Amino acid sequence: MSLSISPRAALILVDVQPDFMPGGTLACHEGDAIVPGIDQLLRRRLFSHVVATQDWHPADHISFVGSHPGRTPFERIPLYGHAQTLWPAHCVQNTAGAALHPAIDWSTVDKVIRKGDDPRVDSYSGFRENHGPDGRRPATGLAEWLRGRGVDEVYLCGLARDVCVLWTAQDAVDLGYRTHVLWDLTRPVTPESDIPTRIRFDQLGVDVIHALDLAHAQQPPTSRQAAGHSRT
Ligand code: VGL
Ligand code: ZN
Numbered sequence: 001m002s003l004s005i006s007p008r009a010a011l012i013l014v015d016v017q018p019d020f021m022p023g024g025t026l027a028c029h030e031g032d033a034i035v036p037g038i039d040q041l042l043r044r045r046l047f048s049h050v051v052a053t054q055d056w057h058p059a060d061h062i063s064f065v066g067s068h069p070g071r072t073p074f075e076r077i078p079l080y081g082h083a084q085t086l087w088p089a090h091c092v093q094n095t096a097g098a099a100l101h102p103a104i105d106w107s108t109v110d111k112v113i114r115k116g117d118d119p120r121v122d123s124y125s126g127f128r129e130n131h132g133p134d135g136r137r138p139a140t141g142l143a144e145w146l147r148g149r150g151v152d153e154v155y156l157c158g159l160a161r162d163v164c165v166l167w168t169a170q171d172a173v174d175l176g177y178r179t180h181v182l183w184d185l186t187r188p189v190t191p192e193s194d195i196p197t198r199i200r201f202d203q204l205g206v207d208v209i210h211a212l213d214l215a216h217a218q219q220p221p222t223s224r225q226a227a228g229h230s231r232t
Contacts, residue, residue: 003217010049010151012142012172013038014126014158014165016104017055019090019097020189021159026090028160028187037185037211038157039104046219049110049149051142052100053126055091055164056114063122064089082131084122093117113142124167127175143175153178157185162193166200173204180207182214 016038018024021031042050057063065073065086076083091098100106116123121138123129128137146154154177156165165186172179181201188194201208 003214005046005048005214005217005219006153007048007219008150009047009153009155010051010146010149011041011047011155011157012126012168013050013052013109014156014168014186015053015055015091015160016101016158017091017098018101019055019095021101024090024097025088026189028189029191031159031187034157034159034185034187035101035103041157041182041185041211041214042105042108045108046214046217047155048219049146049151050108051111051113051126051145052106052109053113053115053140053142053158053164053168054098054100055116055123056093056098057089057091057116058119059089059092060119061089061092061116061122062120063087063116080131080133080135084130091116111145113140113145115140124164125171126164126168127171146177151177153180155180155182157182159187161186161188162190162197166197169201169206170204173206178207179204180209182211183208184210184212 019026020028060067063084065071066089068086071086073086073088075086077086113126121129121132126140126142128139131137154172156169158165169179169181
């Protein structure tokens, strides 16, 4: 089967940052294993629209366990009426661990969405921050950017499978995008979460595929013009 990627489809690369990989402060299991596959996918230029999200926290971020004396990493506490996991400090703005991974050629990425820079609010989904003190979830600007380009379908990969990829997929479905996850180009913080995560994707109607499923995929030759491809 030769699949054609719609010119209205976007590839969203979620938090492909060294702190989420072995050697980083919040390493996903085998997090670095996705790097070659993502680089190869980008080089094929299958997608008319490519976005990267970047977890980008101030050093005193509310999600960091160090901001809560006496607490232990991965403990969950109530915050603004919702559960907040206390993470080891990670993706601190302007540190090497927060960079978009240096082994990937990011030059074909059209837009980078930074999230989590409000010290009071955590941010998992690429679309909306978590609940803030006022109970709202502020938009990151991703949906607006996709709307401006006529995108109606998204392909997700990156880190972490059970946190930011999952939350991004949930919001994508809520917002009405046809949503695919490239399972083998994601890795979890908690490997034990894989079965529940997979079940959740199925419940949401997310299409779970693998990078090899795109082996024969082609972008229609005129799609870049048709989509009005331009950089911002
Ligand atoms: C993430 C935990 C905290 C992620 C970000 O990218 O999945 N997880 N911040
Ligand atoms: Zn974070």
